[in-house]
Amino acid sequence: MIGFNLLLAFQDPPMKTSAWIFMLTVWAIVLIMTVLCFWKLMSKEHLMEKGLFEDDPENESDNPPGSA
Amino acid sequence: MMAQKEQWASRVGLVLAMAGNAVGLGNFLRFPAQAARNGGGAFLIPYLVSLVIMGIPLMWVEWTMGRYGGTRGHHSAPGIFQSMSRSPFWRYFGVLGLLTCLGVSSYYLYIESWCMAYAGYSLIGGFRGMNDVSQVTTFFDQLTGTQPNQILAISVWGMLIFAACIALNMFVLSRGLAKGIELVAKIGMPLLIVFAAVLAVRGLLSDPETDPRVQYSPLVGLNFVWEPKFTSLANPAVWLAAAGQIFFTLSIGMGSIHCYASYLREKEDVALTGATTAWTNELCEVILGGTILLPIAVSYLGLQAVQDSVSGGSGFGLGFMVLPTLFNNWGAFAPVAGFMWFGLLFFAAITSSLAMGQPIMAFLQDEFNIPRPKAAVLLGLMILSLAVPVAVFHERSVNADLDYWAGTFFLVVFALGEAVLFGWVFGMDKGWAELMKGAEIKVPRIFYYLTKYVTPAFLAIILLAYIFQPAAGWDGYYNAWSNGEPLPAWQWSGDGMIGRLMHLDLQPPAEASPEQVRFLDQVKLIRNLDRLALVIIFVLFSVLVHRAWKKRQPLKQEVAA
Numbered sequence: 360m361i362g363f364n365l366l367l368a369f370q371d372p373p374m375k376t377s378a379w380i381f382m383l384t385v386w387a388i389v390l391i392m393t394v395l396c397f398w399k400l401m402s403k404e405h406l407m408e409k410g411l412f413e414d415d416p417e418n419e420s421d422n423p424p425g426s427a
Numbered sequence: 428m429m430a431q432k433e434q435w436a437s438r439v440g441l442v443l444a445m446a447g448n449a450v451g452l453g454n455f456l457r458f459p460a461q462a463a464r465n466g467g468g469a470f471l472i473p474y475l476v477s478l479v480i481m482g483i484p485l486m487w488v489e490w491t492m493g494r495y496g497g498t499r500g501h502h503s504a505p506g507i508f509q510s511m512s513r514s515p516f517w518r519y520f521g522v523l524g525l526l527t528c529l530g531v532s533s534y535y536l537y538i539e540s541w542c543m544a545y546a547g548y549s550l551i552g553g554f555r556g557m558n559d560v561s562q563v564t565t566f567f568d569q570l571t572g573t574q575p576n577q578i579l580a581i582s583v584w585g586m587l588i589f590a591a592c593i594a595l596n597m598f599v600l601s602r603g604l605a606k607g608i609e610l611v612a613k614i615g616m617p618l619l620i621v622f623a624a625v626l627a628v629r630g631l632l633s634d635p636e637t638d639p640r641v642q643y644s645p646l647v648g649l650n651f652v653w654e655p656k657f658t659s660l661a662n663p664a665v666w667l668a669a670a671g672q673i674f675f676t677l678s679i680g681m682g683s684i685h686c687y688a689s690y691l692r693e694k695e696d697v698a699l700t701g702a703t704t705a706w707t708n709e710l711c712e713v714i715l716g717g718t719i720l721l722p723i724a725v726s727y728l729g730l731q732a733v734q735d736s737v738s739g740g741s742g743f744g745l746g747f748m749v750l751p752t753l754f755n756n757w758g759a760f761a762p763v764a765g766f767m768w769f770g771l772l773f774f775a776a777i778t779s780s781l782a783m784g785q786p787i788m789a790f791l792q793d794e795f796n797i798p799r800p801k802a803a804v805l806l807g808l809m810i811l812s813l814a815v816p817v818a819v820f821h822e823r824s825v826n827a828d829l830d831y832w833a834g835t836f837f838l839v840v841f842a843l844g845e846a847v848l849f850g851w852v853f854g855m856d857k858g859w860a861e862l863m864k865g866a867e868i869k870v871p872r873i874f875y876y877l878t879k880y881v882t883p884a885f886l887a888i889i890l891l892a893y894i895f896q897p898a899a900g901w902d903g904y905y906n907a908w909s910n911g912e913p914l915p916a917w918q919w920s921g922d923g924m925i926g927r928l929m930h931l932d933l934q935p936p937a938e939a940s941p942e943q944v945r946f947l948d949q950v951k952l953i954r955n956l957d958r959l960a961l962v963i964i965f966v967l968f969s970v971l972v973h974r975a976w977k978k979r980q981p982l983k984q985e986v987a988a
Contacts (some may be wrong), residue, residue, distance in 0.1 A: 364547070369797075373643065373644040373646040373647045373650055374644075374646040374647070374654075375650060375654055375910075376648035377654060378650045378653040378654040378655070378857050380467055381439075381471070381652075381653050381654070381655045382649065382652075382653035385471060385475065385653075385713060386659055386713070386714055388475075389706065389710055389713050389714060390710065390714070391712045392701070392706040392709075393706040393707055393709070394791075395701050396699060396703035396706050396707075397442075397703060397707075399867060399868065400438060400439075400442065400699055400700065401438070401535045401697055405428070425955060427777055
């Protein structure tokens with residue numbers, strides 16, 4: 360049905376070609392940026408390299424409580 | 428003071444909690460309404476430009492400030508700001524972050540309770556047979572106890588649901604970051620995205636060829652949102668609206684991002700994580716938020732009717748009053764669709780309201796060593812002090828006033844202040860180095876200059892536009908100027924800061940009845956009391972900050988000795 364609607368859209372356009380191009384471009388930018396960010400964020404290498412969310416005693420000793 | 432040992436359990440949890448903070452009702456209601464009101468596709472270009480030159484830089488500023496303050500034992504705006512400057516002014520300026528969180532959450536939780544009620548009512552088929560908007564409006568009035576020209580709006584079951592909603596939020600907050608906020612985000616955000624995707628696809632399946640109730644292709648609605656009209660780009664009012672939407676959608680200027688980021692460790696990345704949050708929010712807003720409300724509404728009501736119903740720019744009427752009637756066209760799926768729509772709004776709201784509660788909890792815990800469960804009870808009581816007036820008075824009084832001052836004006840003031848603090852007081856070089864500490868992406872150098880010069884200038888323009896708002900609107904002046912016509916005479920708008928102070932939005936029409944005039948006078952009185960309450964809360968928080976720092980002095984001297 361969506362395919363049919365899309366087909367109709369190009370024959371008797373309730374949605375103009377410029378709107379399609381603009382929408383798909385923006386969607387592509389947003390999707391690509393979101394996926395890239397998540398991909399990078401979740402990359403196993405990064406998680407392993409950083410050893411994130413494990414205790415980091417050095418960090419705590421660097422920053423005594425209330426040292427502002 | 429005691430440093431918080433709490434940490435996020437996982438990066439996904441952190442990003443989902445941050446994205447949940449950013450993704451709110453505005454993504455699904457305000458964004459499509461603003462797009463429709465400001466020329467559809469024309470709006471999207473300044474919107475994206477504003478995202479890059481203001482939204483993302485401010486996001487990074489808040490993440491960086493939060494982590495910086497957090498590693499120094501502060502998890503709320505007063506302490507975080509103070510850690511970046513020696514001047515005591517900044518810790519009192521940071522009080523604005525606590526005030527906005529408290530003010531916004533008191534009415535935001537009320538709307539959240541409406542979403543809860545609507546979702547439940549949809550699921551039991553309560554909206555079945557309600558094909559007229561007036562029937563849903565009656566349901567809403569019963570839920571809130573609203574009566575025409577009556578200042579008191581009391582509904583017992585509406586208040587019970589509100590109380591349940593506040594209790595749920597306090598319970599989640601009392602469980603802490605990992606077991607409370609993060610868990611809710613991990614459940615709520617994926618559900619929100621699934622619900623939104625299902626509704627968007629179902630909406631696009633509506634076909635006027637096969638269903639006589641569908642008047643137009645839903646693509647007409649999409650066309651309206653996405654057709655680029657480049658002539659509107661010269662209109663400053665469109666730019667202002669777009670910048671405002673970017674500002675509000677990212678939940679900037681409240682202190683909530685600072686608070687969440689403050690639970691990161693010193694060398695943990697903020698650049699990539701901040702960018703991920705911003706783009707996840709955009710996914711929910713531009714792709715999902717832009718594909719539900721308008722296409723569905725346009726397909727059944729037509730473009731003109733939809734444009735009329737979003738003229739206020741909030742999308743609330745369309746989302747809460749009109750959509751439940753339109754779902755009835757979807758047959759057996761209608762109750763599920765209603766549940767999904769209000770369910771996704773509920774998840775969007777609760778992940779944001781938790782983010783508003785956490786900074787105040789953190790303030791009480793950091794500065795006064797109050798244990799988390801006790802801090803949650805105290806926060807609940809603080810919220811109740813504002814929530815009760817929100818619930819018992821007509822929505823045009825406390826609710827609307829808090830939405831303007833705490834939910835709009837103070838946010839811009841706070842964001843401008845923090846941009847100045849970061850770029851000019853703390854110093855952009857130090858700030859940039861702090862942002863790049865542990866960064867997992869290379870932030871382009873242009874953001875250094877954007878953050879230092881463009882973002883504060885942009886915010887200052889938005890602030891000035893909110894203060895000095897003409898009744899004819901800036902687009903009225905622009906249109907007159909571009910057509911070579913004489914400019915309209917200056918009159919303050921009731922939507923601007925000065926107009927609000929003068930209650931210009933409450934002027935009775937010429938044909939107003941005595942009851943209406945009396946009602947508007949009562950609304951003015953309640954709004955004045957509400958503003959007085961905001962001032963008192965600001966002073967009380969400032970006193971608490973003063974006491975907390977006074978207690979810190981001997982401690983610092985001990986450390987120095």
